[in-house]
Amino acid sequence: MPTRIIDLAVAIEDGLPSDPEKMIPHIDYTDHATGAAQMTEYFPGLQPEQLPAGLGWAVESIQLTTHSGTHLDAPYHYHPTMDKGAPALTIDQIPLEWCFQDGVLLDFSHKADGEAISAQDVATELERIDYTLKPLDIVLVRTGADAFWGRPEYLIKGAGMTRESTLYLLERGIKVVGIDAWSWDRPLPFLARQFQAEGDPSIIWEAHFAGIEQGYCHMEKMANLHHIPRPHTFKVACFPIKIKNASAAWARPVAIVAE
Structure with a gap:
């Protein structure tokens, strides 16, 4: 059966202002x-x-850093432990079978910048696309933020996941997810403003910190999710570069679509 391969990565480029200054390649x-x-x-x-x-x-x-460009974060990035106390996996310890599985695309590009994607949002979108998650599916979240890649405003674009919506996926056996925004969480400036207003530390990096409870990997700074023609019935390959004891590594994720 003929297949098409869709590139889901951004290019690492010199001096692009789509990262905080200390992280710019x-x-x-x-x-x-x-x-x-x-x-x-x-x-x-x-x-x-x-x-x-x-x-x-x-x-x-x-x-550059291990979090420059499109990359895969290991559980060690979020905390020294995962699965309620086990040592967190570093990127060189990630099972490769996690990185080549059926893909599922959830579209939240209609949400405002900085808006939270709730567990109910995820459940509603899965119902809309008529799909039931199975263990090891790779779930990709489209926010539309990649349209601003290469510009400073990329850092504040896109909706973001929460602790509850992340755990909703993990409790269904998901191990690898991805997003086309700078962070799996809501953009940091939105979280910072909420923390200043409310003083509640539980909102800080809440989707990342969900990995303390259940270990998982997520890809950030993905691109071209809008080119995937169907919300499921495609494969995702996203093998990370093998860096000893690292919290993340660069990846070249692709969607493999049967024509």
């Missing part, structure tokens, strides 16, 4: 001419003009 590009000069260091006696067109390799050096 920086890329140094070594072009082919500079690469030719570098190659002479490895091959004594070599002259650059002896190489094809006088050019050598191209190489990049990148400064």
Whole structure:
């Protein structure tokens, strides 16, 4: 059966202001001419003009965090423990079978920036698309925030999940989820304003901290969820780069759709 692969990742780009300043990636590009000069260091006696067109390799050096670009967060990102006391898994310990499963797309792009996605919202959307979750489904949440990727306002765009809506998914055997916004939670500035007004610490990072009760992974900064043609009957692959003892790693998630 013919299939189509839909790219669900953003590109890591130099200097994009879609992260807090300390997290913005920086890329140094070594072009082919500079690469030719570098190659002479490895091959004594070599002259650059002896190489094809006088050019050598191209190489990049990148400064970034494990949470730059589209990435998969491990339970260790949220807390040292998960599943009510077990050691939290780091990204290199995530079972790979979690990362290749049937996908489910929940569309909350109609919600306002900073609005909460409740457990009832999730249940209503599942009823609308006529789907019953099964263990290990990969649930993708569309907010529409990815339309602002590359701009500073991306940081405050999109609705976000809550503790109760996250646990609603986890209690049904879900292990990997994803969102097209900067955070699985509501945008941090909205949470900060609510905390200042109410003084209630339980709202801080509440969807992330749900992983203390039940371990799970989530992808953030996804893209192109609106290109997935159906809300289910597609596969998701989202294998993370293997970084020892890390809280997250970069991923290139894709939706695999049967035509």
